[in-house]
Amino acid sequence: MLGANNSLQNAGAEGDTRTLRLKPESLQPIGSFKLRGAANMVAARLEEARRQGIVTHSSGNHGQGVAYAARSHGIKATVVVPDVAPQVKIDAMRALGAELVLVQGGERLSSTQQLVEEHGLLLVPPFDAPEIIAGQGTIGLEIAADWPEVETILVPVGGGGLASGVAVAAKKLLPDAKVIGVEPELAAETRESLRKGVLTPWPTEQTYQTIADGVRTAPSELTFAHLRAYLDDIITVTEDEILAAVNTLAREAHLIAEPSGALTTAAFLFHQSELPPNRHHAAVVSGGNIDTALLARILAA
Amino acid sequence: MLGANNSLQNAGAEGDTRTLRLKPESLQPIGSFKLRGAANMVAARLEEARRQGIVTHSSGNHGQGVAYAARSHGIKATVVVPDVAPQVKIDAMRALGAELVLVQGGERLSSTQQLVEEHGLLLVPPFDAPEIIAGQGTIGLEIAADWPEVETILVPVGGGGLASGVAVAAKKLLPDAKVIGVEPELAAETRESLRKGVLTPWPTEQTYQTIADGVRTAPSELTFAHLRAYLDDIITVTEDEILAAVNTLAREAHLIAEPSGALTTAAFLFHQSELPPNRHHAAVVSGGNIDTALLARILAA
Numbered sequence: 001m002l003g004a005n006n007s008l009q010n011a012g013a014e015g016d017t018r019t020l021r022l023k024p025e026s027l028q029p030i031g032s033f034k035l036r037g038a039a040n041m042v043a044a045r046l047e048e049a050r051r052q053g054i055v056t057h058s059s060g061n062h063g064q065g066v067a068y069a070a071r072s073h074g075i076k077a078t079v080v081v082p083d084v085a086p087q088v089k090i091d092a093m094r095a096l097g098a099e100l101v102l103v104q105g106g107e108r109l110s111s112t113q114q115l116v117e118e119h120g121l122l123l124v125p126p127f128d129a130p131e132i133i134a135g136q137g138t139i140g141l142e143i144a145a146d147w148p149e150v151e152t153i154l155v156p157v158g159g160g161g162l163a164s165g166v167a168v169a170a171k172k173l174l175p176d177a178k179v180i181g182v183e184p185e186l187a188a189e190t191r192e193s194l195r196k197g198v199l200t201p202w203p204t205e206q207t208y209q210t211i212a213d214g215v216r217t218a219p220s221e222l223t224f225a226h227l228r229a230y231l232d233d234i235i236t237v238t239e240d241e242i243l244a245a246v247n248t249l250a251r252e253a254h255l256i257a258e259p260s261g262a263l264t265t266a267a268f269l270f271h272q273s274e275l276p277p278n279r280h281h282a283a284v285v286s287g288g289n290i291d292t293a294l295l296a297r298i299l300a301a
Numbered sequence: 302m303l304g305a306n307n308s309l310q311n312a313g314a315e316g317d318t319r320t321l322r323l324k325p326e327s328l329q330p331i332g333s334f335k336l337r338g339a340a341n342m343v344a345a346r347l348e349e350a351r352r353q354g355i356v357t358h359s360s361g362n363h364g365q366g367v368a369y370a371a372r373s374h375g376i377k378a379t380v381v382v383p384d385v386a387p388q389v390k391i392d393a394m395r396a397l398g399a400e401l402v403l404v405q406g407g408e409r410l411s412s413t414q415q416l417v418e419e420h421g422l423l424l425v426p427p428f429d430a431p432e433i434i435a436g437q438g439t440i441g442l443e444i445a446a447d448w449p450e451v452e453t454i455l456v457p458v459g460g461g462g463l464a465s466g467v468a469v470a471a472k473k474l475l476p477d478a479k480v481i482g483v484e485p486e487l488a489a490e491t492r493e494s495l496r497k498g499v500l501t502p503w504p505t506e507q508t509y510q511t512i513a514d515g516v517r518t519a520p521s522e523l524t525f526a527h528l529r530a531y532l533d534d535i536i537t538v539t540e541d542e543i544l545a546a547v548n549t550l551a552r553e554a555h556l557i558a559e560p561s562g563a564l565t566t567a568a569f570l571f572h573q574s575e576l577p578p579n580r581h582h583a584a585v586v587s588g589g590n591i592d593t594a595l596l597a598r599i600l601a602a
Contacts, residue, residue: 024328026555027555031555088552247593250557250593251593253328254327254332254589254590255328255557256555292601293600295597295600296598297597299596299600300597300601
């Protein structure tokens with residue numbers, strides 16, 4: 001068989017000594033990596049989940065993961081959704097049978113906590129739980145298994161569950177590999193937090209300005225501890241670079257990425273000088289749930 | 302690890318008892334399945350290819366496959382290209398180092414023959430050779446290995462190399478599976494040929510009307526013999542159905558398909574009553590090399 005590798009696509013140009021391979025989580029059943037953590041936590045806490053029902057808060061992808069995992073066990077899921085979430089993600093969560101509670105961006109945590117207290121629901125958080133981090137970390141296990149020659153792994157950083165899990169797995173299996181987080185300039189709270197050595201959340205009025213809706217949240221103490229211990233660096237990218245990377249992924253790799261999913265490709269394309277001087281790069285394309293009207297505008301630009 | 306299957310994506314809706322899994326050849330390095338046959342033939346005839354140089358004719362995808370395979374061995378490739386080929390494919394062949402000869406659609410075969418006779422080049426044809434058919438057939442081997450429960454395999458039919466190879470492989474490994482070809486209504490010469498029992502090519506003025514530029518050619522005697530022996534049926538789809546399938550693949554499966562690559566999904570979506578009454582369907586998404594301006598228009602519609 002020919003050397004097609006459907007889990008890590010080669011998007012590197014000939015003559016370029018640096019290679020980028022993609023880990024396309026956009027091709028998961030729900031269009032993002034979030035299924036991994038949610039399914040792992042629901043499976044690990046199945047009796048509680050069945051008895052109590054499940055609640056979470058999400059701008060969309062994690063909510064789809066929870067809804068998908070809950071449905072597979074016949075459990076009811078409630079998702080608290082910030083009202084600025086993309087319509088495509090709202091529709092997808094509803095299609096998976098979740099009950100949605102739309103709130104303003106700043107109220108997602110308090111509204112969720114209220115539902116936990118009033119109805120005794122089991123919280124399946126987007127990132128702040130060991131079971132979630134372990135589930136997302138299976139991406140790191142797969143990258144190490146598929147491509148042990150990888151030298152730099154690029155991973156988007158929002159709440160930090162994905163980056164924590166991938167970094168732990170990669171550092172355990174490939175101790176010499178560098179794991180680099182990528183954030184939008186407009187929501188670079190993890191970079192600032194790592195530099196200061198203390199969690200420094202930004203106001204949601206600030207972080208909600210990035211188009212990368214999947215990474216508008218700050219880490220928790222749990223994920224921040226992982227990132228301090230295992231992440232080698234964080235790079236930030238601009239909004240224009242994110243859109244250009246969505247375009248490049250469509251044209252060159254035939255993959256549909258949402259803005260958060262294109263962060264890592266943007267870092268490879270536009271921030272070479274800030275990356276370790278390595279040859280073999282893997283980029284986690286975290287999801288593909290982009291409004292098609294936005295994708296059409298990006299492709300037509 | 303969760304049940305993501307990156308080689309056969311599940312695009313079936315919940316509650317639908319019929320399942321569609323996709324074989325996304327759009328994710329090959331050149332964005333289509335054509336690399337398989339070209340690489341197999343160049344490898345099988347390597348001494349002649351090195352001594353004589355290579356020529357082929359192609360609207361784009363096969364030309365990219367030949368150019369890619371030739372480059373990997375340091376061999377020069379010449380590609381005769383009909384002047385209506387999409388610009389994105391012309392650019393891609395040039396980027397892979399091929400020398401292009403642009404001709405009118407009806408002259409591609411005669412111009413190629415002339416180059417063979419004048420310069421002694423080795424012809425690596427788009428489909429009319431056992432090595433090409435065997436290479437494309439590796440898709441059938443992989444589908445059978447990945448999903449032995451498959452009951453119906455949908456494959457696009459142009460020159461018939463892909464359909465021949467997939468059908469031979471599938472029928473050998475999964476004798477009970479049905480292999481169904483799919484053609485555009487506007488270029489349904491294989492369906493007519495199979496019904497008449499004799500090769501019945503249509504004029505290029507007719508077949509060049511379909512937007513599915515990868516399947517505008519008729520089978521050869523060699524591929525027609527395979528299709529008569531191994532294909533269970535042929536379904537035709539309209540131009541509107543092809544565009545709708547491109548849209549659905551982008552929205553539901555996050556895959557970018559070119560029109561020819563969306564034929565099989567169109568057959569699943571819009572021609573259920575003509576398909577065998579099976580549950581497990583695999584569709585070969587043969588390529589993703591679509592002009593992004595066209596894709597933007599389809600997504601915005």
